[in-house]
Amino acid sequence: MISSQNDALNTENREQMSGSKPLKRRTLLKTLVGIPVLGVFALELIRKFNYDQDKKNRIIKELGLDNIKVPEIIKSSHGSKSDLIRVGMIGFGNRASALASALGFMHPDEVESRSKEDSMKDWLAQEDLNVAITGICDVFDLHAEYGLTTARNTVRPGGAEPTTLPIKSYRTYQEMLEDKDIDAVMIATPDHHHAPMSIAAALAGKHVYCEKAPVHKENEINTLYETIRNSKIIYQLGHQITQSVIFQQARDIVAKDIIGKITLVETSTNRNTADGAWIRHLDSNGNPKPGDEKTIDWNQFLGNAPKVPFSIERYYSWTKYFDYDTGLLGQLFSHEYDSVNQLLHIGIPKSVVSSGGIYYWKDGRDMADTLQCTFEYPVRDLTLLYSACLANSQTRGRSFMGHDATMVLGDSINITVDGDSTKYKEQIKAGLMDPSTPMVSFNPNAGSIDAVSSATEKYYASRGLTTTNINGVNVDVTYLHVREWLDCIRSGKTPTVNIEKAYEEAVTIIMAHKSYVEKRRVEWDPIRKVIV
């Protein structure tokens, strides 16, 4: 390279470069011209680094975040060979497949498609939970068959052995519960079965992992609570959000009173697709999905619900009908409520007002596609707001609005100081805190607190785009939630979303649903334990 450049030089210049004479002083200066530039660069770099560090440290100190815990993403769970838990799956649709995958069982077709996408690595790295799926119960033959194949698959994560135990298919869940070869059940059925199945399972002494919502009808609430309370089983409700690292940091922030007195919490649902509006009985070509009266046990599907003729639409898109579900409340508000309740322990509201309607998806459904609910907690000086729209997907974050700052909790946490904060008045005046941009971002993958990062970093953090597999670890929160349940079964401890939390949630959801259906403000009578 040098020589080719050299060829371009003329003879006179060559003489200087030929090495026959030492470099002249002026040439020497020209040779070394970059050194002082590099020196200035180094000084400026150190100055910039110190400035940023100082500002970051001052904010973190001001907020008392300097000793905040960064939780471990992976903690190990135990269980010897003899501790094997035999799980029965009640209902084997999409959600059950996800639960089975969390347990360490995946259908061969899914293994194949995920291998092609190269997304198997995280799953294969999942720790062996020492469980076996030994029972499947589904009213639809096709789903039951899918469940059996899943439970039999020999591809297992974490070096786990394929199941050697027999895997049974049960015609009804009652038959499964009578079987002494089942230790625990996971309920992933339409919502109207949740409470009756959980109650029956508890009475049969089987541990329960139940998908949300815990109940569908008002009269189930107290029975479910009493039955589980009086049993020895471990009950966990399927709210996996609280298992994320981010959530544990949010707990610390609330504990440190960083955002001041919170008087309003805003939660929302923002979707804009047919699938997101629970139109699920058609395939991608617009034809009805498989299943008919011969392959689906329609009476068992209906259970305690009113008798209606077979309908493939009701079977797949059951969420749309109040006979089987409470719509947005049971499906999505339940997650929102649980995350707020886990953080602030708000419990049961004094009153609820719901309103809304079917304004976009006019397909004969019962559930509202636009819904607003206001939950009042006068004892806590707090209002919880839920606003759902199924015809617009603009993101509205989950905002905890305090007098001194706002915390938006999603895939990441962003805390923005309030311009009129009393607590941070001096810091805002001094320019240390800026109300126009988040002052603290918690990035789940960075492994550290990141205050005053670059604009790009902040932007990505606010969009939750930072949750890629940095460090090579991507952990499924459902897996963590399921694992906690199994750990509690072995140790006798209480899981995160236990029956107390499930009870508070059940009352709250049913209050909001009742208010919507009866078009009136409802209240909770804590003495008689009834909605009035």
Add this chain to the structure above:
Amino acid sequence: MVAMKQITNYSRPERWILAVLRIIIGWHILYEGFSKLLVPNWSSASFLLESKWILKGFAEWIMSNPAVLSTVDFLNIWGLIAIGIGLILGLFTRAAAISGAILLLLYYLSNPPLIGLEYSLPTEGNYLIVSKTLIEVVALVVLAVFPTGLIAGLDIYLAKVWNRNKNKMEG
């Protein structure tokens, strides 16, 4: 000085401004490298995630494989730092300019401001096909074409050593 004047047929200000161009681009690239080095757990993943157009598949492949991703991160950071130092010092200038141009061209091709490609990350200016990255690529090509290391830089010394050895071998 008399000798240097005739490296090219250009005047002294013309040659010096080329050297200044090289040094400020070197400064920029060096700081880009350091700013990534100083962010704990910095990763190119967030940038690659935005990749559109012809390098999209390549970017997805990098992200799908943690080992490849960390290698790319490492090469990015230390590549930028090495190129920056090379350009500032005028050391292996042409190699630094060419590798810098290739690296920046990869950045450009990952997120080119073409009509119809939408990015979630806002840009700090307004671009149509030509962006600042592309201008910097071309500027580096200019620097690769002109021997600015021999105008001002450690390459003068390297050339001297090179020629001394060459003369010895021939002599």
